[in-house]
Amino acid sequence: MDSRIHSLHHPLPMPPQRKAPVNTKASFQEVFKEAQGLKVSKHAKSRLQERNIEISADKWSKIAEKMSEARQKGVEDSLVVLDDATLIVSTKNQTVVTALDRAESQSQIFTNINGTIFIND
Template sequence: MDHRIHQMQQNHALQFPRVNKPKSNQNTVNFKDVLIAENQGLKISKHATQRLNERNITINETQWQTIETKMNEAKQKGITDSLVVMNDAALLISAKNNTVVTAMNREEATSRIFTNINGTILINE
């Protein structure tokens, strides 16, 4: 029995069959696009929900739609974290994550210093 290692010629090397990738057609759905489409709406963090309830802050559907529209505009301008100031409330929103991080009423917001934001949106109803 020969225990030596023999070098094979290149034409005898293992060859795997080529797999042809299917040509993309317009009906193909990209996974990334599906994730983006599902995450388009503005989310409210657990912390922000608690603050809204504790401080009796109510924001109606029309106001939420306005906030979402303005956040999308801000996002297109490169804003990642924003302070949204409304008549009765101030919201800290991560445009990067489409998430309301915290909420406070206007009286509380006037005595605060806001850091780590790179944009402010003023909404008058």
Template sequence: MGQHIPHIDQRSLIPAAHSSRSKRMDLETSRFSEVLRNSEQQLKITKHAQQRLNQRNIKINEETWQEIASHMQLAKQKGITDSLVVTSEATLVVNAKNNTIITAMNREEASSRLFTNINGTIILD
């Protein structure tokens, strides 16, 4: 009456081709996740901001841009939408929600300004 069915390790029933396909899919998924993460950190610069950077001869190196992008992601996670980013080269008004640089000014120019509609500040000095 009471038939006993032995426990079978179902992993041993999966063909080798399937497990390698699974590993390949995991690798593709992780690559996609990395690309998505990188694209989420990709900064956009408005035409206005680019003009201000050019007019004011503001030069920001790649390392600083990456640091700005990273901090903008942290700000976004904390619910900050519009932020002021202060670096040694410039002061930027950014929309963290959209990863967009709105405008730029040099540090001297920014020292005498009042900034409104900002709900966070990122200082990179």
């Protein structure tokens, strides 16, 4: 027998497992949105902060639910109209792309969307 064959039977050492970094700065809303499968893009997060747009956990849940419904109906990119904000979302990716306050969104033209979701209080 060839001695090279026997050397292949030794198990290779496994690399040490790394723990995922813990994000201690995550807000309740961020954790809740992740649990719902809804992602918020970096751009949308900054727009929400810049424009002081606050969306409750209940409303995020409703947004996620309606996005799933829209996706089932074939909608890929949608405009979500809330009482105090407007969101552009990708239902295909379950991602909030950007956010505007309602006053700002009234003078805008929205393109490349194939659905609109209205969510009232």
